[in-house]
Amino acid sequence: xxxxxxxxxxxxxxTIFLTVALYSYIYHLYKNRRDADGHDYEEYSNMALHDGIxxxxxNSLPKxxxx
Amino acid sequence: xxxxxxxxxxxxxxxFMLTTIIFGIVGMSIGVILAxxxxxxxxxxxxxxxxxxxxNFSRLRPLHxxxxxxxxxxxxxxxxxYYVGQRVLKVSMAESxxxxxxxxxxxWIYILTVAAAVVSLFLGETTSKEYAEFEWPVDIAIVVVWxxxxxxxxxxxxxxxxxxxxxxxxxxxxTFLGIAMLYLFNNMEVPTWLATSAAGETHIGxxxxxxxxxxxxNDALVQxxxxxxxxxxxxxxxxxxxxYYFLPKESGQAIYSYKLSLLSFWGLMFVYLWAGGHHLLFxxxxxxxxxxxxxFSIVLILPSWGSAINMLLTMKGEWQQVAASPLIKFxxxxxxxxxxxxxxxxxxxxxxxxxIAHFTDWIVGHVHDGVLGWVGFMIMAGLYHMAPRVxxxxxxSKSLMASQFWIQTLGVVLYFTSMWIAGITQGMMWRAHDQxxxxxxxxxxxxxxxxxxxxxxxxxGLLYLIGFVMFTYNIYKTxxxxxxxDSEPASASPMGA
Amino acid sequence: MFHWxxxxxxxxxxxxxxxIAFAGLVEIVPNFAEASRPVxxxxxxxxxxxxxxxxxIKNSCNACHSQLIRPFKSETDRYGHYSLSGEYAxxxxxxxxxxxxxxxxxxxxxxxxxxxxxxxxxxPAAIVPGSIMPKYTWMYTKMVDIDTxxxxxxxxxxxxxxxxxKPVPMKELDVDGKPKTKIVKMGKSIAEANAMALVEAKDIVxxxxxxxxxxAVNKRGEIPEIVxxxxxxNSLK
Numbered sequence: 001x002x003x004x005x006x007x008x009x010x011x012x013x014x015t016i017f018l019t020v021a022l023y024s025y026i027y028h029l030y031k032n033r034r035d036a037d038g039h040d041y042e043e044y045s046n047m048a049l050h051d052g053i054x055x056x057x058x059n060s061l062p063k064x065x066x067x
Numbered sequence: 068x069x070x071x072x073x074x075x076x077x078x079x080x081x082x083f084m085l086t087t088i089i090f091g092i093v094g095m096s097i098g099v100i101l102a103x104x105x106x107x108x109x110x111x112x113x114x115x116x117x118x119x120x121x122x123n124f125s126r127l128r129p130l131h132x133x134x135x136x137x138x139x140x141x142x143x144x145x146x147x148x149y150y151v152g153q154r155v156l157k158v159s160m161a162e163s164x165x166x167x168x169x170x171x172x173x174x175w176i177y178i179l180t181v182a183a184a185v186v187s188l189f190l191g192e193t194t195s196k197e198y199a200e201f202e203w204p205v206d207i208a209i210v211v212v213w214x215x216x217x218x219x220x221x222x223x224x225x226x227x228x229x230x231x232x233x234x235x236x237x238x239x240x241x242t243f244l245g246i247a248m249l250y251l252f253n254n255m256e257v258p259t260w261l262a263t264s265a266a267g268e269t270h271i272g273x274x275x276x277x278x279x280x281x282x283x284x285n286d287a288l289v290q291x292x293x294x295x296x297x298x299x300x301x302x303x304x305x306x307x308x309x310x311y312y313f314l315p316k317e318s319g320q321a322i323y324s325y326k327l328s329l330l331s332f333w334g335l336m337f338v339y340l341w342a343g344g345h346h347l348l349f350x351x352x353x354x355x356x357x358x359x360x361x362x363f364s365i366v367l368i369l370p371s372w373g374s375a376i377n378m379l380l381t382m383k384g385e386w387q388q389v390a391a392s393p394l395i396k397f398x399x400x401x402x403x404x405x406x407x408x409x410x411x412x413x414x415x416x417x418x419x420x421x422x423i424a425h426f427t428d429w430i431v432g433h434v435h436d437g438v439l440g441w442v443g444f445m446i447m448a449g450l451y452h453m454a455p456r457v458x459x460x461x462x463x464s465k466s467l468m469a470s471q472f473w474i475q476t477l478g479v480v481l482y483f484t485s486m487w488i489a490g491i492t493q494g495m496m497w498r499a500h501d502q503x504x505x506x507x508x509x510x511x512x513x514x515x516x517x518x519x520x521x522x523x524x525x526x527x528g529l530l531y532l533i534g535f536v537m538f539t540y541n542i543y544k545t546x547x548x549x550x551x552x553d554s555e556p557a558s559a560s561p562m563g564a
Numbered sequence: 565m566f567h568w569x570x571x572x573x574x575x576x577x578x579x580x581x582x583x584i585a586f587a588g589l590v591e592i593v594p595n596f597a598e599a600s601r602p603v604x605x606x607x608x609x610x611x612x613x614x615x616x617x618x619x620x621i622k623n624s625c626n627a628c629h630s631q632l633i634r635p636f637k638s639e640t641d642r643y644g645h646y647s648l649s650g651e652y653a654x655x656x657x658x659x660x661x662x663x664x665x666x667x668x669x670x671x672x673x674x675x676x677x678x679x680x681x682x683x684x685x686x687x688p689a690a691i692v693p694g695s696i697m698p699k700y701t702w703m704y705t706k707m708v709d710i711d712t713x714x715x716x717x718x719x720x721x722x723x724x725x726x727x728x729x730k731p732v733p734m735k736e737l738d739v740d741g742k743p744k745t746k747i748v749k750m751g752k753s754i755a756e757a758n759a760m761a762l763v764e765a766k767d768i769v770x771x772x773x774x775x776x777x778x779x780a781v782n783k784r785g786e787i788p789e790i791v792x793x794x795x796x797x798n799s800l801k
Contacts, residue, residue: 045321053158
């Protein structure tokens with residue numbers, strides 16, 4: 001049946017896509033170590049450690065800069 | 068007033084802390100009663116035969132599971148979200164009166180929903196589907212509560228000062244989405260009042276009765292897709308969210324590897340949903356679904372252990388804190404139990420093991436080492452950490468907390484060891500044949516042999532409940548009699564003797 | 565790309581949803597039509613049986629009893645032929661259970677009688693020494709809700725095309741070698757449904773000993789829960 005076959009190919013393609021995506025994500029994280037804003041990923045742990053309302057955000061939103 | 072510095076507002080968090088504790092006591096007490104009913108059946112009629120219908124094992128069982136899931140755990144998830152969410156996003160609930168209103172509204176609708184659920188389950192109004200027993204009017208109320216939570220969550224995220232979302236927020240978002248999808252699809256049902264007879268009457272019989280939209284094998288498949296993943300998105304994902312916040316914060320240690328936490332997240336999201344088929348091995352669902360369930364359950368060890376190891380390694384070089392603080396003990400033992408049950412589960416999902424384990428008490432043991440050792444410990448640890456910051460007082464007693472830890476740990480150990488032995492004994496006896504190829508045991512032989520293990524399990528559960536009452540007392544005294552704090556502690560929670 | 569995802573809550577949520585929805589689509593959808601096809605010999609539940617099924621659900625019998633016989637020798641020896649997917653075609657909801665504190669019941673109608681159930685439900689430990697099953701005494705005094713069972717039948721027929729009042733094929737063959745058929749009837753009105761259930765109930769109580777139950781059905785035209793439950797259990801074959 002056409003639709004079943006179509007489904008099967010669709011699933012295989014989607015599985016491969018998601019696997020590739022996951023592995024490239026791993027590669028991306030460990031290769032670059034820093035995200036596009038120039039923050040080392042490990043800095044983000046500080047979001048929990050310095051979480052007072054007056055603490056400086058690790059990565060401020062632009063709207064805050066205007067204040 | 069105008070010059071008062073902006074502070075986090077924990078009003079809603081406090082409300083849900085209260086329900087976490089109340090529903091915890093209710094759900095665990097019912098659990099202990101159930102455990103002893105299996106060991107000593109006379110307890111089924113403890114309030115006399117007139118009320119036997121309401122004290123009976125089968126009527127109480129859904130009340131136990133649903134009150135610990137939708138009462139204790141979900142309250143704990145809400146309570147911690149309304150605490151952690153504000154802090155890692157660096158935005159206060161006080162900044163938006165709308166979100167504040169919605170948070171309170173969510174709480175009160177939640178309370179009404181729970182009341183309706185309790186009454187309907189006592190009366191036996193159930194759809195029979197595990198952890199989805201409620202009839203459609205209650206289902207709709209649950210959806211409303213959930214949507215309000217989602218609006219609040221995304222509302223708070225919209226107001227945030229921190230551009231990146233902390234890993235805990237990822238897990239909270241996943242909890243919201245996962246449960247929403249699962250709950251909706253599994254509870255598809257047609258209310259009977261939509262049907263009309265040839266004679267034209269409507270509203271025949273109970274107005275709240277409904278018929279499942281799926282039949283037989285399909286219904287089973289959808290239910291266990293739900294049942295398994297409700298555990299995923301109710302008992303794993305939000306609890307990981309908690310540990311990723313509370314452990315680093317309480318210990319003052321940065322997460323061992325933030326990158327590993329991101330990877331484990333996506334791994335868990337993708338893999339978890341496939342594993343539901345392991346509840347249906349050797350059933351009438353297609354073989355390939357069963358095999359898929361089995362394989363993915365094994366694969367699931369990786370992302371689960373990714374998070375758990377990340378937690379344990381966060382304490383690297385700081386193990387003296389584990390010895391010194393009972394609060395960190397809860398979290399570290401919780402993470403260890405998480406590793407333990409995420410290894411045990413995949414083992415049970417291997418087909419040849421499942422042939423023995425399925426339908427036995429080993430499964431019950433597996434669930435409970437996860438929920439008592441991991442979910443319960445983490446939620447209590449979270450509340451303990453929150454208490455000094457929410458109430459601005461020192462935790463009332465450290466020694467009480469330490470005793471509670473050891474009593475509950477002993478309870479969990481008694482629980483799962485007795486259930487292992489019971490389950491494997493029963494599984495082996497069911498399949499034993501004598502030398503002539505006849506069944507070696509009648510069914511009742513496999514029941515009476517379990518009596519000592521059922522009794523030990525009851526004691527284990529009782530110890531855990533006693534520990535939970537100590538926890539309640541400690542929190543209550545913290546609120547009312549703990550030493551006042553001038554400033555918020557940066558990491559380790561201050562505790563009185 | 566990933567970095568962008570982490571800072572855009574909306575697209576992040578979409579990504580998470582795609583990752584978690586994928587498995588459900590693959591596992592559940594393809595088999596849907598096939599699994600719901602009934603095997604030959606499976607008929608819909610009669611009004612009284614369905615009412616009994618509701619009693620079964622109301623008391624969470626499925627918390628302790630499975631209705632799924634796995635394909636192992638030890639199980640087929642104990643409970644009978646292993647379960648087939650199509651046998652559950654009219655089970656809404658399914659009642660496979662997840663725990664066997666008591667034995668499987670999928671084919672209990674083959675080896676237990678009305679009389680046995682009547683005594684057993686009253687005091688299980690008296691019939692099976694050592695049994696930890698509670699007594700279900702209230703089922704002998706409470707009356708079953710036939711109206712709701714009828715409403716469920718109507719829903720089944722209207723929304724799920726369950727073949728009430730239509731011939732369904734049975735396993736036995738007639739003289740021409742064709743499968744015999746069976747028609748499960750459903751009432752046209754509440755009154756008729758109740759009358760039909762009462763006829764069924766009278767048939768069950770013939771084999772019961774409890775005089776109160778017999779009087780309730782034969783003299784007063786009321787149906788205690790236990791009668792409906794036994795009708796349901798007897799139908800499990």
